[in-house]
């Protein structure tokens with residue numbers, strides 16, 4: 001796992017030795033010979049790990065004071081103390097003050113590398129735990145075998161290894177963030193961070209702070225912005241169209257210059273971040289209205305990816321329901337249930353304007369509401385939440401009572417047409433499966449469709 005490591009020691013040969021050993025392991029290193037240079041390096045970009053000498057000769061702050069200063073601003077960054085022979089006690093007290101570990105001079109190369117790997121791994125795990133807690137979902141895998149899903153998967157496979165900026169377009173709840181995570185997981189940045197920022201959930205006045213972080217007086221904790229946090233990883237800008245115009249201008253600068261300024265700061269911070277953005281809005285009209293910068297769109301959407309709404313891949317509904325049931329059962333201990341064919345037909349035919357998220361919420365509701373019913377009793381259509389029934393497409397003839405104005409023969413034809421169109425949609429255009437379900441021979445169904453003009 002390549003990481004940005006800062007080595008602080010007053011002796012140049014120790015600095016070079018440590019840096020050389022870590023670089024041989026594929027890490028990126030920076031060095032500082034005194035406390036001010038170290039603080040400056042941290043200000044330039046927050047490292048993932050610091051090696052810090054306890055005795056910093058000729059420095060404004062000694063090692064322990066510098067440790068305090070680093071911990072005050074960046075409690076999450078692990079610091080490994082480098083101690084001389086005679087100051088093990090000081091090293092132990094450093095651990096009480098928040099150092100991750102210490103290494104004694106003269107040290108063996110293996111031990112140094114091992115401590116670095118362990119410290120990086122621990123802080124990565126901490127980040128991941130935080131991230132998992134924050135995420136409402138545990139799914140790493142995109143579920144669905146429909147043609148639109150297979151197509152989406154192949155686009156993800158092709159775009160992941162590149163460093164191209166991707167813009168994910170699709171309705172709310174359709175799985176845009178999951179796609180972004182899948183790209184990250186399959187990319188060379190997989191071991192780096194995935195930082196998500198939802199522009200729709202942040203007030204415009206906090207936007208810049210969240211994105212760029214700030215600079216505060218020494219000794220006070222400062223906010224690390226999402227861009228800095230995502231160094232060597234991916235920054236996911238969710239609902240990018242909700243970004244204030246002013247922030248759009250600044251993002252555009254970041255994209256052209258690969259550097260940015262923190263709020264209240266004057267220095268340029270350099271980062272290596274792949275940006276994946278998403279929107280559920282129609283960007284063309286926002287661009288036409290002057291609400292979204294067209295040049296920013298072109299920079300962000302080097303590869304646009306469209307995520308299909310659930311209504312365009314109804315065949316995936318049973319598979320999604322099964323996966324959600326298993327997942328919810330694992331999390332809550334509620335047993336999974338069988339769903340009757342009739343209830344499944346309703347679930348598959350519904351419109352799902354809130355897409356996969358809405359489906360998942362309904363599965364959860366269903367499981368909770370039916371938890372006390374007999375385990376062998378399947379979920380039937382009358383047990384479905386009203387919300388599901390309300391989403392069934394209203395056929396035009398039902399909607400305007402037209403059918404009542406027709407003789408039986410014509411009414412039957414209207415009904416057959418609407419019924420078959422709905423079934424074909426439900427099975428994603430697959431005639432064999434539709435025929436099987438409606439109880440007709442495939443060839444008979446073909447003839448029927450032809451005679452009805454479908």
Ligand SMILES: Nc1ncnc2c1ncn2[C@@H]1O[C@H](COP(=O)(O)OP(=O)(O)OP(=O)(O)O)[C@@H](O)[C@H]1O
Pocket residue numbers: 136137138139141142143144170171172173174175176177178179238280356357360
């Ligand atoms: N193909 C899929 N397989 C499994 N779960 C999915 C799939 N698509 C979406 N989900 C689930 O649906 C929910 C919504 O997905 P996600 O947050 O990725 O959607 P989104 O399009 O980013 O939503 P929003 O527009 O609200 O940000 C999550 O719980 C996610 O796990």
